[in-house]
Amino acid sequence: MGRRPDHAQGTGIGTLSMAGGDDSKQTPATRLVTGGRSGDFAESVVNPPVWRASTHLYANVAALREGVKTNEDGRFFYGRRGSPTQWSLCEALTGIEPGAVGTVLYPSGLAAIVGSLMAVLRSGDVLLVADNTYDPTRNTAMGILKRFGIEHRFFDPLDLVAYDAAFCDRTRAVMLEVPGSLTMEVCDIPTLARIARDKGAVSLVDNTWATSLGFPALERGCDIAITALTKHVGGHSDLMLGAASAGERWYRPLRMGAQQLGHVVSPDDAALALRGLRTMAVRLERETASALAIAEWLCRREEVAHVLCPMLPGSPGHDLWQRDFTGGCGLFSFVLKGRDDAARCRLVDALELFGIGYSWGGFESLALPFDVEPVRSRMAWPKAGWGVEDRYAIRLSIGLEDAKDLIADLERGFDAMDKG
């Protein structure tokens, strides 16, 4: 671990070495443990202290004046630019994102998406948005971005010809997400990102599902990798946070954009996210194994028409997932066979272990009935070849409970569904 206290810089208390150095030889799972611990505090405690501060005090006027000359993590300035708690989290996140030189934090995952888009786009630009992105991402394109003079075009990320044709000379950026929100399609990110680059556009990817552990997005060709830390990194359903990581070209604009938007995250939340990060690899491994067992079990149920789980051999998107990903997680969906919404509600309401709620990636399992039609404009639902009745879907976020208990809970749900 590169511990390089440098008292000549700022106060010395928060000085951090940025990613790289010897750390790069470690595997990502090890870097989850060692990352973000290069500050001076690491000589006496494992975790950075929670620095609650609007005001940082300077030793003298010269130090105060020195503070405005640079804009780097590791130098105290004012609370909005963070303290060792937030810098440690940034350092740890940069350390697990191959190709990144820095990470910017945001108060939510959505704020990270909007903040990144606003750092990249200007009035008159056209933004291409994959049709299966997170619904609030679509709303941002249709709402505030439009009001600021940025046009958007939705495209089907599985249709490379239509994607290619969607570019014009004002296309400045492409917003991607993999797998697609709710419907779990896996698109060919390396190809989509390469086409964007060839056409002079910036590619941003919402990588919340796999995180950089399962999908090193910058290495796969994207320019900006965005993660809702609210999900796997927090991991305990008790915080909202987001991050964007990038290489040389985009890190500075992201940072300036976030600062000009006034974004800051609380040191308490940053400390919780760091704590979550330490165990993320273990949780993801366990959740992935349970999700696979449950997805296989669902495939054998006659009540189920389709299991949308790219980690599962034979499921849509599995080939690309296998080619491009090094890991998965506990989030997937399934579609009921010939049932209506009332039947679906009976199923979900009968579940005792699965909570009913938004979000995912926590230690506890969740079930969410969802409807696709209102949140797509290019991709068909039900999908081609499916029965028209087969459209009522449920998303599961598999947590750390024993998969056997979760299967018993789903069995209870199926019983209740067909008793109604």
Ligand SMILES: *Cc1c(COP(=O)(O)O)cnc(C)c1O
């Ligand atoms: C939850 C989620 C977000 C937004 O994260 P928040 O922290 O809830 O704002 C963004 N993208 C995806 C794919 C998500 O599931």
